[in-house]
Amino acid sequence: MKHKMLTAAVLAGFCLACGARELQKNAMVWYDTNGHVINAHGGGVLEYGGKYYLYGEHKVYGQAGCRAHVGVHIYSSGNLKDWQDEGIALKVSDDPNSDIADGCVMERPKIIHCAKTGKFVMYFHLERTSHLDYSDGRVGIAVSDTPAGPYRFVRSQKPTPGTYPVNAPEDEKTPEALERSRADVAKVPHYGESEEMKAALIYPAFVEGGQDSRDMTLFVDDDGTAYLIHSSEFNSTLHFSELTDDYLDFTGRWWRGRSKDWTEGAAVCKKGDWYYLVGSWCTGWDPNQARYYRARSITGPWERMGDPCRGVNPHNGLGPELTWGAQSNFILKVSDDEYIAMFDIWRPWNQVDSRLVWLPVRFGDGEMEIEWRD
Numbered sequence: 001m002k003h004k005m006l007t008a009a010v011l012a013g014f015c016l017a018c019g020a021r022e023l024q025k026n027a028m029v030w031y032d033t034n035g036h037v038i039n040a041h042g043g044g045v046l047e048y049g050g051k052y053y054l055y056g057e058h059k060v061y062g063q064a065g066c067r068a069h070v071g072v073h074i075y076s077s078g079n080l081k082d083w084q085d086e087g088i089a090l091k092v093s094d095d096p097n098s099d100i101a102d103g104c105v106m107e108r109p110k111i112i113h114c115a116k117t118g119k120f121v122m123y124f125h126l127e128r129t130s131h132l133d134y135s136d137g138r139v140g141i142a143v144s145d146t147p148a149g150p151y152r153f154v155r156s157q158k159p160t161p162g163t164y165p166v167n168a169p170e171d172e173k174t175p176e177a178l179e180r181s182r183a184d185v186a187k188v189p190h191y192g193e194s195e196e197m198k199a200a201l202i203y204p205a206f207v208e209g210g211q212d213s214r215d216m217t218l219f220v221d222d223d224g225t226a227y228l229i230h231s232s233e234f235n236s237t238l239h240f241s242e243l244t245d246d247y248l249d250f251t252g253r254w255w256r257g258r259s260k261d262w263t264e265g266a267a268v269c270k271k272g273d274w275y276y277l278v279g280s281w282c283t284g285w286d287p288n289q290a291r292y293y294r295a296r297s298i299t300g301p302w303e304r305m306g307d308p309c310r311g312v313n314p315h316n317g318l319g320p321e322l323t324w325g326a327q328s329n330f331i332l333k334v335s336d337d338e339y340i341a342m343f344d345i346w347r348p349w350n351q352v353d354s355r356l357v358w359l360p361v362r363f364g365d366g367e368m369e370i371e372w373r374d
Ligand code: DGJ
Pocket: 042, 107, 108, 215, 264, 265, 283, 284, 285, 327
């Protein structure tokens, strides 16, 4: 056994030394150019200056990996295949009073480049150590002068305090609606799909202090305007919240996506005249069936389409009914004709062994398909 392991290690080393590194394979362990396991989950890829930057949650062994003990890890590559370790871009803090103290929940980091300021801006889902039951629902914001960091933590907050969505009907902006909303929030079960939640009016109760934000992504539109797209109203409804032109704050202009559709893992892209959003249902770390939405404008209306996934993951025998055992995360536009949809196979009992799945997206007119490939 020992001998076999040694042989495998030597062969792996040989391959690395001669540069004959294999393609990273979906659902398998991915290695960086040093031969170390790539540790970047729930993140994304930023293209800047002819290079790609892969970033994500650095996970540790065991169930402790469901909390952040290290930070956001970043890698760089010229070809999307050979990833060089760039280290920890944003570190958790040793100060227990910090919002990003060791042991907090720091999930789904996303990084965008602000052409106006030249800065790189990171947003992530934050649950402070005082709220490890996911009741915090905040967004963390960090900034850097360079794509690979180090990033400086700016602050955490709930998005869009003090403002109603632009698509709110007038009768949901009244004192009576506020009173009803506060009563609904006090009485309905917050999480999971239920008839009470479907009938409840949630967001007005949070206009004053800001809306909750859990799974989230960033999207920069063709005109340079950036949006935080986040699971809100206890994960029941996606919110689209416009960022200021330095990407460091909210303008207060925001709108609700499809009401009570319980979407997590939102990944957004634009191809031609269509905006697409791939998402999952809300089943914790367990996989469920993906669906996608399309719209002619980022402001919607978002039409719910079917499941874009096709084929079977041969490593676990799972097909589209459970998104191959994975959950949607990010869509990278490589060129006008090449888009990569990125998914995570979570392993909450040992998150460091969670796996990445990257697949090409096929587009028809207003339609998308993502087919399994090794
Ligand atoms: C599903 C989300 O998509 C993940 O990012 C994570 O928050 C888990 N829920 C936690 O159960």
